Amino acid sequence: MSEDSKNTITILGEEIPLGASREINFNIAKLHTATKIEIPIIIERSKIPGPTILFSAGIHGDEINGVDIVRQLIARRINMPKRGTIICMPILNIFGFLSSKRAFPDGRDLNRVFPGSSNGSLASRVAHRLMHEIIPEVDLIIDFHTGGASRFNAAQIRIVRNHPELDELARIFGAPFVLYSNHISKSFRNACFQLGKPILLYEGGKSFYVDNNISKVGVEGVKRILAHYDMLHHRIKASPPKMPTVFIEESKWIRAKQSGMFKSxxxxxxxxxxxxxxxxxxxxxxxxYHEVKSSIEGYVINVNEASLVYQGDALFHVTKQVS
Structure with missing residues (x-):
């Protein structure tokens, strides 16, 4: 990762010098009542130059566990860098967060419209401003997600194969698992990668739910990344992970062979x-009475916690090969 040694960075048109603290409102739209909808962006810059790291969450409005992780970074002042710059965006999809929905009011998934358009849909315009007015100043992105619906994800980092820098960063983060996952067209991760910006996608927990262990793994991982770049403030300590990270080469979904009441x-x-x-x-x-059995040997990295399932529903995500 290259380091930003500029004395001043520009976020949404505002110049921010070394040593400055800023909370900038990302004004994206107004409600029908003319009430402004704004996304707070919290920026902390050390007086000492160094990398610029963005921590983002809530790209889907129902994925609040990631919001809790970024909230903790701010509340516990982990975002006060020893050197360099830390940018926190706890909620990218404020509309979805307020309405308890995954998508934007226009029905679009924000994570499927990148890099966006200045003249497109509301979601597309937000994506465009993010990619043109924030991401160019960033050296590394860590984006926090959860499982969807009732599917609970084990804490994991998702990256693409054949990029040693990402392998090393994922190992430093120290989540229990690293899942090699191809980029999805028009996703935030793909758009950042296309600009040459390294990005780690953290998955953990499920939508509409905050799990303390998932949050703890996320926060501790952030501390390790900051310590790696000598950005972690001396009053905060980073602890090593309890066990080595398992890198997953392949995985398989085990699905319901019939409908009914389900217990894991x-x-x-x-x-x-x-x-x-x-x-x-x-x-x-x-x-x-039907027993769901594993067809492979590996680790369980996702469990469907729904009480009622239909034939074909994904029940368990199990690693197929590990390294």
Whole structure:
């Protein structure tokens, strides 16, 4: 990662010198009542030059566990760098967050419209400003997500293959798992990568829910990254991860073979063998009892916590090969 040695950076048209603290409102639109909708951006710059790191969350309005992680970085003053610059954007999709919905009011998924357009949809315009007025000043992005619906993700970093710098950063972050995942067209991760900006995508937990362990793994990972770049303030300590990170080469979804009432028998992070019972599917009348068994050996990195499932629903995400 290259280091920004500029004395002044420009975010949304505002010049910010070394040693400055700023809270800039990203004004994206107004409600029908003419009330402004703004995204607060918290910027902390040391007097000593160094890298600029962006911590972002809430690109989907229902993924609040990532919002909690970035909130903790600010509340615990982890975002006060020893050197360099830290930018925190706790909620990228403020509309979805306020309405408890994943998408924007126009129905678009913000994470599928990058790099956006200055004349496009509301979501596209937000993406365009983010990519043109914030990301150019950034050297590294860590973007926080959760699992969707009732699917609970184990804490994991997602990166693309064959990029040693990302492998090293993921190992330093120290989440239990690293999942090699191709970029999705028009996603924030893909748009940043196309600009040559290294990005780690952190997945953990599920939508509409804050899990303390998922938050802790995220916060501790951030501290390790900051310590790696000598940006972590001396009053804050970074601890090593409890176990080595498992790099996942392949994984497989195990799906429901029939509909019914579902109970999981395993948790995320569990190691399973072939033919281990992962859960049960039953019916309300006591006539059906179906055991869901693992067809592969590996770690469970996602569990569907829904009580009712349909045939074909994804129940468990299990690693297929690990390194």
């Amino acid at each position: 028998a395993v948790n995320v992070n569990d190691k399973v063998e072939i033919d281990d019972v992962l859960g049960q599917i039953t019916d309300p009348y006591g006539k059906i």
